[in-house]
Amino acid sequence: MAHYIPTQAISVMNLITPAFATSGTIFTKAASFLSSFIGGGDGQDLSFQEINRKKLATDYDLPRDVQLELGPMRMKKIFEGDTTGANDEALQCLRKGDGRSWGECDDYNAFVKAFVSAERQKQQLDANSQGHTKLKVRAYFAESDVMIGAGGQKYVEECWGWQENTFDDVIDFKSATVPGTDHDSVMESIEVLEKLFIDVKGNLT
Secondary structure, three states: OHHHOOHHHHOOHHHHHHHHHHHHHHHHHHHHHHHHHHHOOOOOOOOHHHHHHHHHHHHHOOOHHHHHHHHHHHHHHHHHOOOHHHHHHHHHHOOOOOOOOOHHHOOHHHHHHHHHHHHHHHHHHOOOHHHOOOEEEEEEEEEEOOOOHHHHHHHHHHHOOOOOOOOOOOEEEEEEEEEEEEOOOHHHOHHHHHHHHHHHHHHHO
């Protein structure tokens, strides 16, 4: 649906976003207060955000109250600077305005095939190809993503030949859906970040 937003509107998105961010913060705090008042508790629940906060507090010694303070502070600091780049990024993602090309990824399916072909050639040229390590590709998707939806996830997985193991000779591809996340929060998942660092560490040792 974002594709139908006029280019002119996206060009001033950075001026609109702070208002929405502020309203969102107020709404979240109000909802938390009402939940606490009605339920008689402290307003906490088992939402993704709350599970994430508990893990940060328990495993990484970052207190929950500090996390709650950092959220609004982060948004404030972001919008104190020049955020016009966000407009250009949105236009690029939606292929609108000038410079709409995605280069090699204009056709993502063709890009993956070309990439795999290059990996296979590299393996053939490697004198030690018998012990060639597959390239790890990890895809993490939100449970609910208003930008790409379930169709976008399926498309990416099909491009990488996930179900058929089409490129299994050179690519170690895995896909996962992160419960309770949306387009913005999926990469805030501590469990996902832990897995990424573990994968990187495994490749370096």
